[in-house]
Amino acid sequence: MHDRSTPISPTVGRRWLAQEIRRLREAAGLTQRDVATRLRCASAKIAHMESMRNAISGPDLEIVLPFFGVPAERVDWYLQLADVAKQKGWWDGNRAIPEWFSLYIGLEWGASEIREWDLGFVPGILQTREYAEAVLADDLSASAARLQQQAEARLRRRDALNRANAPLSMHAIIDESALRRVIGDRQVMLDQIEQLVKFCADPRVTVQVMTFEGGPHRGQLGSFHLLDFTRDHDHGVVYVENQSGGACLEEVVEVERFRQVFEELTMKALSIEDSEGFLRGLVGDLR
Structure with missing residues (x-):
């Protein structure tokens, strides 16, 4: 343990x-x-x-x-x-990881649980290689070699789910728009949705879908990640991102506010079972 x-x-x-x-x-x-x-x-x-x-x-x-x-x-x-x-993690000094994102990767790697709400994309940890490459390719200034390095770094983040000691657990709520927006092409999306279906059977991962029928909710203000850690009295960290970079929020009041929003999203989203059924329906639509 x-x-x-x-x-x-x-x-x-x-x-x-x-x-x-x-x-x-x-x-x-x-x-x-x-x-x-x-x-x-x-x-x-x-x-x-x-x-x-x-x-x-x-x-x-x-x-x-x-x-x-x-x-x-x-x-x-x-x-x-x-x-x-004072040790160095694999993300420290990694050229494929922006300096502003390195702090988040280090926190994510050591977190015990992540609750993630995503409006735009499938969560990074759950992405297929092809989906990740298609997302990253939107950066027209990056070379092919750099894009490949960035995709490798994104896939490596998933190793936290496989830690021998205290593997990371994840609860992801994904907006329907992120699942219907074609990233790459239909085959890329098919492979990605099929991978999400597989994650539905993974005890470390919980996936819920927020459908359009869910109506208005506070998650519409933006995506966020809520990270918790094993240490007693650690209130956790909220990570938010915008066009200029990312920010980690640690004030207890702020963290608790986002924790409450996530609980509300959990209630408004499809149940775990219905979310899997919704994803399987998308697979059928894409085939």
Whole structure:
């Protein structure tokens, strides 16, 4: 069984460490300036540690943890977390992955569960190679070699579903428009829908379809991903994307708002059984 206190992804390790530094500092009644004085550095350095912009080093940890009043027997866990946090994931520095998207991939790789609402496309993790290539080909500035690299990176994300320890589970709600819009050609769409049907039988994946008959709903404001993690008191992350890039939202109020929206979408979408039937109907239409 996966140790709930050990992150799978270096990105998640950095996130947890940043959260812990802030939590411990506030619990000790200290300001960022107090910690900066203890480390003999600028306050900005502490702010960057707590925002994940910069990682905290092992030597700095060994200074601040006693300053925060952390028991000696707990120090090793933080040092191990720092070791995990400084590792590199396969996505770090990968030229096929935009820098703004690298943070999301690292979080996705270490998440325990993802709830995803998609208006425009089939979720990336569930895409076939041909569908992914057709989606990516919309970027007319990318070379054929780069498009192939990007497709490979997208397919590799699916490996999170096959982790030996604590595989990722996914609940995807897909708008009917994303399933009817032809990406590539009819054969590409047929193969993609057939793959979704196969995922319906996968215990790690839940697929629901939001049909046009579902009427208006708050999901019409845009797609989003809600990521949860194994660590207690981790409220999760919401990822949203637009034309200029992506953003991760972590404020508890924001995350809970999106969690509520997803629950509403779950109720408005077709049931799991009816969603599979709908997908099988699309397969028949495309043949």
